[in-house]
Amino acid sequence: MPVDMELEAVLRPPIIPMPPYPPKVITLANGKKLVVRQAAREDVPTILKGVYPCLFIERDYYDIVSARLYGELLAWYRYRVKSEYCLIGQIDGYLVGAVNGRLENEKVGMSYHTLAIDRGLRIGSHLFAAKMEYHMEIMGQEEVLIVAESPIGFRRWMIEYPLEKTNIPHELGGGDSYRLTQDIYNLAKPRLVVGDRPVPQELLDKAMDEIIIVDDDIIHEKIAGLKGR
Amino acid sequence: MRDVAIIGVGMIPFGRRDEDTLMDMLAYASLKALDDAGLGDKTVDAVYVANMGAALLQHQTAIASSLVDRLSLIPAAAEAIENGPASGASAVKNGLLAVASGYYDYVMVVGGEKMREVTGWRATDFVATMTHPLAEYVYGITLPGMAGMFTRLYMEKYGVTREQLISVAIKNQEMGALNPYSHVEMAITKEGIYDSPHSVVNNPPVADPLHLYDACPVSDGAAAVILCPLEMAKKFSKPPVLIAGFGQATDTQTLQEREDPTDLKAVTLAAQKAFDMAKLKPGDIHVAELHDAFTILEIAESEHVGFFKKGEGGKAAISGKTRLGGQIPINVSGGLKARGHPVGATGVAQVVEIVFQLRHELNKERQVKNAKNGLTVNFGGFGNNVLAFVLRRVEQ
Numbered sequence: 001m002p003v004d005m006e007l008e009a010v011l012r013p014p015i016i017p018m019p020p021y022p023p024k025v026i027t028l029a030n031g032k033k034l035v036v037r038q039a040a041r042e043d044v045p046t047i048l049k050g051v052y053p054c055l056f057i058e059r060d061y062y063d064i065v066s067a068r069l070y071g072e073l074l075a076w077y078r079y080r081v082k083s084e085y086c087l088i089g090q091i092d093g094y095l096v097g098a099v100n101g102r103l104e105n106e107k108v109g110m111s112y113h114t115l116a117i118d119r120g121l122r123i124g125s126h127l128f129a130a131k132m133e134y135h136m137e138i139m140g141q142e143e144v145l146i147v148a149e150s151p152i153g154f155r156r157w158m159i160e161y162p163l164e165k166t167n168i169p170h171e172l173g174g175g176d177s178y179r180l181t182q183d184i185y186n187l188a189k190p191r192l193v194v195g196d197r198p199v200p201q202e203l204l205d206k207a208m209d210e211i212i213i214v215d216d217d218i219i220h221e222k223i224a225g226l227k228g229r
Numbered sequence: 230m231r232d233v234a235i236i237g238v239g240m241i242p243f244g245r246r247d248e249d250t251l252m253d254m255l256a257y258a259s260l261k262a263l264d265d266a267g268l269g270d271k272t273v274d275a276v277y278v279a280n281m282g283a284a285l286l287q288h289q290t291a292i293a294s295s296l297v298d299r300l301s302l303i304p305a306a307a308e309a310i311e312n313g314p315a316s317g318a319s320a321v322k323n324g325l326l327a328v329a330s331g332y333y334d335y336v337m338v339v340g341g342e343k344m345r346e347v348t349g350w351r352a353t354d355f356v357a358t359m360t361h362p363l364a365e366y367v368y369g370i371t372l373p374g375m376a377g378m379f380t381r382l383y384m385e386k387y388g389v390t391r392e393q394l395i396s397v398a399i400k401n402q403e404m405g406a407l408n409p410y411s412h413v414e415m416a417i418t419k420e421g422i423y424d425s426p427h428s429v430v431n432n433p434p435v436a437d438p439l440h441l442y443d444a445c446p447v448s449d450g451a452a453a454v455i456l457c458p459l460e461m462a463k464k465f466s467k468p469p470v471l472i473a474g475f476g477q478a479t480d481t482q483t484l485q486e487r488e489d490p491t492d493l494k495a496v497t498l499a500a501q502k503a504f505d506m507a508k509l510k511p512g513d514i515h516v517a518e519l520h521d522a523f524t525i526l527e528i529a530e531s532e533h534v535g536f537f538k539k540g541e542g543g544k545a546a547i548s549g550k551t552r553l554g555g556q557i558p559i560n561v562s563g564g565l566k567a568r569g570h571p572v573g574a575t576g577v578a579q580v581v582e583i584v585f586q587l588r589h590e591l592n593k594e595r596q597v598k599n600a601k602n603g604l605t606v607n608f609g610g611f612g613n614n615v616l617a618f619v620l621r622r623v624e625q
Contacts, residue, residue: 026430027420027421027425028427029415029418029421029422029428029432030415030416030417031421059247120413120415121415121431126430151348190429191429194427194429194430195427
């Protein structure tokens, strides 16, 4: 499709420069190493292949979260959202989770979504915490607005941090937003934000070389975890 | 009294089973056990259903009556048995006595629970209803909280360490990963849950000094056994397993009324009665399923049943004596810790596992070599109503 650059200049939102997220590595309960790193815009088509199977899993609101994440990542890829970022979690190169957010302005961030493809390892918790670390420490913002669609997300963030309730509406029409402030973050950090830097080179190279997406069946089994008769 | 044997067993994988109702799960496990027994044209005379929470969680009562209808076992006698987390073993005991008395020949015992239908908070509250309503429950105690206090006392008295508790968690999750019926099929490492500073997120405190991986999951599931007199059992194709002995004992409902809260007298008494009836000693047991709702309980029970002296259970665990291939393999199924703890099903599932072991039906990753005698301990309340079974392989 031909691109009219004059029109693009109007349709593309302005971008607030963001410092890069320094990758880190986290040891999970099963001993495996989770590399958390920032995805580039050109990684989006690959990441979407991992998000796509989740669109059809109702369990724990995976369908809604994935649908929204899919749209957000696509919007970022196609330059239709302001200052978005995406952090991904990889184990041996395999995509096991993705989180995203954006900057409302230089002081206020907005957490978009958190998707864990491999469950039972607190990957969602680790990636969400990495997002908060990005906003609060790397970008030095004052607050992050956060919403939850899933009861699990509500428990992990609103209750465990705990977050402040606001009257700010959800961007997509859901329940009101909650707020993470610097004070809440600093108190929560010792028990919720972990990771080692720098990432050992071998692990980082493996993560950067390729984002490997497992088969749809495996994703479905990991998330839905259906038990046999 | 007649000798009673187990001629059929069945269970369904434990876990989060959103797609099944409680009655579905009970039916599936029952059908598997009936199929395993190969009763042919014989029918079951009585059904005992173990369950703790159907009335509270599923808003359903009279589940035994419902089950016999669903399975077309009418006009079999049917009863539901509730004894908290020891409901399963209580139901097995009642089935055993029914056959031993001569009144019934073929009895099915099935235990099941559907706990994932409610939030974790509600499931925790439901389990807490077995505590003393005025001395404990009203103050907000939960079973993890109680176990945490018990663990602290046990650590102070006997020197149990966190590393010893962790060794139990690691062992049981490793075995659970090999068990197709297990809720949690994931091995964990000491680095991931303890040594690494990242363990603060991976393995957060639940009720100090207990952490996430010290506790069993909240599970859905069901398990069933078919009982008959030993003299009839030999006609069936699978090797029968004799219930050689059983014992049950109670203690004060509240921990604070016990002379020593770390002394699980009911476990000791129940196990002793079972050993006496079977004319066996702890040293004669080749494999055991103990009630490890929390890692400390495996250690404490291993001492109270007589496998190890008081204060030695933790050391035995960390040194590998309770692993497959060790002095006394405990919870080779993964235990409650990994296999899961659908409350009403647990006591029956423990018996099912021991039957698998004594029939030598498991692959070598899980089979205790030459297992002939097995022990189960099902721990009701917080040790205030405990049942133990000694099972023996019958050579044909």
